[in-house]
Amino acid sequence: MTVSETVSKTxxxxxxxxxxxxxxxxxxxGRFVSETLSFALEELEKTYLSLRDDxxxxxxxxxxxxxxxxxxxPLYHAKRWSASLGGAQIWxxxxxxxxxxxxxxxxxxxxxxxAKKTGKPRIIAETGAGQHxxxxxxxxxxxxxxxxxxxxxxxxxxxxxxxYRMRLLGARVIPVESGTRTLKDAMNEALRDWVTNVDxxxxxxxxxxxxxxxxxxxxxxxxxxxxxxxxxxxxxIGRLPDxxxxxxxxxxxxLGLFYPFVEDDDVAMYGVEAGGDGVETGRxxxxxxxxxxxxxxxxxxxxxMSDEAGQVSDTHSISAGLDYPGVGPEHALxxxxxxxxxxxxxxxxxxxxxxxxxxxEGIMPALESAHALAHAKVLAPTMRPDQHIVVNLSGxxxxxxxxxxxxxxxxx
Amino acid sequence: xxxxxxxxxxLKQQGRKAxxxxxxxxxxxxQYTVGFMxxxxxxxxxxxxxxxxxxxxxxxGPVIQKACERALKQGTRLIDLMQMVxxxxxxxxxxxxxxxxxxxxxxxxxxxxxxxxxxxVGVDGVLIVxxxxxxxxxxxxxxxxRDLAAIFLVAPTTSYQRAATICxxxxxxxxxxxxxxxxxxATLNADDVxxxxxxxxxxxxxxxxxxxxxxxxxxxxxxxxxxxxVIVGSALVNRIAESVDAPETIAGQLKSVxxxxxxxxxx
Numbered sequence: 001m002t003v004s005e006t007v008s009k010t011x012x013x014x015x016x017x018x019x020x021x022x023x024x025x026x027x028x029x030g031r032f033v034s035e036t037l038s039f040a041l042e043e044l045e046k047t048y049l050s051l052r053d054d055x056x057x058x059x060x061x062x063x064x065x066x067x068x069x070x071x072x073x074p075l076y077h078a079k080r081w082s083a084s085l086g087g088a089q090i091w092x093x094x095x096x097x098x099x100x101x102x103x104x105x106x107x108x109x110x111x112x113x114x115a116k117k118t119g120k121p122r123i124i125a126e127t128g129a130g131q132h133x134x135x136x137x138x139x140x141x142x143x144x145x146x147x148x149x150x151x152x153x154x155x156x157x158x159x160x161x162x163x164y165r166m167r168l169l170g171a172r173v174i175p176v177e178s179g180t181r182t183l184k185d186a187m188n189e190a191l192r193d194w195v196t197n198v199d200x201x202x203x204x205x206x207x208x209x210x211x212x213x214x215x216x217x218x219x220x221x222x223x224x225x226x227x228x229x230x231x232x233x234x235x236x237i238g239r240l241p242d243x244x245x246x247x248x249x250x251x252x253x254x255l256g257l258f259y260p261f262v263e264d265d266d267v268a269m270y271g272v273e274a275g276g277d278g279v280e281t282g283r284x285x286x287x288x289x290x291x292x293x294x295x296x297x298x299x300x301x302x303x304x305m306s307d308e309a310g311q312v313s314d315t316h317s318i319s320a321g322l323d324y325p326g327v328g329p330e331h332a333l334x335x336x337x338x339x340x341x342x343x344x345x346x347x348x349x350x351x352x353x354x355x356x357x358x359x360x361e362g363i364m365p366a367l368e369s370a371h372a373l374a375h376a377k378v379l380a381p382t383m384r385p386d387q388h389i390v391v392n393l394s395g396x397x398x399x400x401x402x403x404x405x406x407x408x409x410x411x412x
Numbered sequence: 413x414x415x416x417x418x419x420x421x422x423l424k425q426q427g428r429k430a431x432x433x434x435x436x437x438x439x440x441x442x443q444y445t446v447g448f449m450x451x452x453x454x455x456x457x458x459x460x461x462x463x464x465x466x467x468x469x470x471x472x473g474p475v476i477q478k479a480c481e482r483a484l485k486q487g488t489r490l491i492d493l494m495q496m497v498x499x500x501x502x503x504x505x506x507x508x509x510x511x512x513x514x515x516x517x518x519x520x521x522x523x524x525x526x527x528x529x530x531x532x533v534g535v536d537g538v539l540i541v542x543x544x545x546x547x548x549x550x551x552x553x554x555x556x557x558r559d560l561a562a563i564f565l566v567a568p569t570t571s572y573q574r575a576a577t578i579c580x581x582x583x584x585x586x587x588x589x590x591x592x593x594x595x596x597x598a599t600l601n602a603d604d605v606x607x608x609x610x611x612x613x614x615x616x617x618x619x620x621x622x623x624x625x626x627x628x629x630x631x632x633x634x635x636x637x638x639x640x641x642v643i644v645g646s647a648l649v650n651r652i653a654e655s656v657d658a659p660e661t662i663a664g665q666l667k668s669v670x671x672x673x674x675x676x677x678x679x
Contacts, residue, residue: 035565035569039574040569312516
């Protein structure tokens with residue numbers, strides 16, 4: 001079957017049965033890795049599939065989410081902001097209130113439990129904005145595991161606060177000087193470390209990308225966000241929302257929110273990528289919204305920003321966490337079948353949304369999450385006041401204060 | 413008969429082992445590559461692995477990463493490699509050439525287009541580092557129908573069961589990765605390699621060639637005792653890196669590195 005045949009035969013209800021046994025989401029996903037890693041991935045897949053429906057494992061995960069992370073996170077009605085936009089009611093899923101300040105911890109808690117089961121004494125992680133690095137360093141501290149975090153040298157510069165947080169937590173932060181010195185290069189370096197130390201090291205990937213089974217398990221561990229939001233919507237709104245909005249870099253917070261709603265056909269979904277200077281300028285990190293070609297990077301096939309010769313493109317975004325040329329393979333399929341609309345918000349719109357929410361609701365969002373808010377600003381006024389939008393406020397903005405201050409010309 | 417099969421059958425008759433150098437095409441600049449290939453043949457290369465530069469070479473250490481950067485800075489593309497092989501074939505019609513690299517450049521130009529071009533310029537085999545046999549359903553038949561060998565890796569972590577699958581899909585030769593790590597990382601342990609090669613002999617008649625960690629004549633000769641071929645990359649690419657300011661001296665240096673290995677292996 002060709003790619004388009006595969007995709008056109010995929011129904012929305014099929015989306016709950018992805019990936020297939022080999023980790024494919026239609027034509028996307030898979031396990032494109034060098035042979036040395038195949039065994040570790042097979043082992044991880046076996047471990048995870050044996051625990052996925054194990055009540056004891058789930059109970060342990062739920063316990064940690066409740067007592068360590070502080071779940072459930074609230075669904076907050078942003079009344080003042082909604083009124084000022086003059087349209088739909090906006091509800092914020094407050095992942096920023098989680099321990100460590102973002103949705104990332106849901107996944108690291110889950111993968112830490114897997115690391116414990118496999119008995120490996122060392123954890124590695126890649127990080128962009130530093131949220132996943134912090135969340136990994138946190139669970140490593142709690143379990144007494146050694147932790148090395150790879151971070152692009154440029155991101156080390158723009159996220160100094162998180163770098164120091166990771167060091168306080170006992171992790172080693174290794175700046176990556178190769179390539180574009182951002183998230184993709186951090187992931188290359190983490191993969192090189194893993195291939196060398198595969199016997200004693202558990203690699204905690206922070207997003208729904210990478211080789212199978214990572215896109216599956218990272219989605220599963222984050223789906224608690226959507227399950228809660230669905231239940232909270234029914235309780236607080238009295239029905240399901242009309243639309244969901246989440247930012248998409250690799251896409252873990254978006255899949256976490258969207259996945260439990262995937263069969264609710266009346267719930268529209270919007271994934272918001274990093275528009276950088278504007279998709280039309282070419283300086284962005286929006287592979288889906290810009291219709292980038294198909295490609296293979298970091299173990300999976302997906303939409304990938306690359307030049308005509310297949311070299312991966314430089315990306316641009318104000319937000320280190322979204323500054324990535326690819327996207328999780330499940331999003332690629334969801335775009336093709338039309339279940340989710342993928343759009344982009346540029347840096348300027350993102351900053352406006354960041355300031356507006358901070359002023360009007362007293363909530364300072366991460367610049368990543370502000371991409372989702374920027375699209376809420378566009379969408380809400382086109383809807384009626386009796387309609388409802390749930391926005392994933394995936395992280396808090398403390399880490400971005402220096403970035404925004406710099407834009408404002410303030411030095412500390 | 414494919415040139416790779418032909419070459420290994422000749423070597424077998426002569427009781428010799430294959431010496432397989434790797435260089436990254438376009439490093440330090442595209443105009444030198446074909447000259448380097450001829451120099452390697454003169455120094456005793458039996459097969460040439462020509463690296464396709466990639467922006468994100470995840471399985472490679474710093475030496476080959478930097479080679480990719482140099483080649484990409486000079487604008488080397490996969491279609492330029494095709495021209496290099498075509499030029500090489502004008503005077504050398506017998507030495508097998510294997511393209512080695514990552515999948516994305518091939519995805520981008522399209523599998524069928526790639527296979528057509530590779531076959532028409534005289535490429536003999538393809539080794540895609542991040543494409544295990546499980547992901548080769550689509551490209552596999554396209555290569556096979558054009559008599560291009562699909563070469564796969566086996567690693568120290570590969571289970572017996574997986575090795576059987578890989579052997580069933582592999583053509584040309586089997587590339588045994590001698591150690592856990594990236595290219596150019598460390599020196600291999602020949603006893604350990606021998607131990608891992610033994611069960612593979614029961615699974616396949618393909619020649620078993622060993623790469624990663626071969627630095628000089630001594631390691632090459634050790635490996636040649638237990639394997640059918642010796643693959644050397646970073647040790648050569650290092651010489652290129654050290655002489656980027658005097659590119660006219662590189663071909664001679666590559667020859668002397670490889671000739672030392674050839675002599676040690678044949679002794």
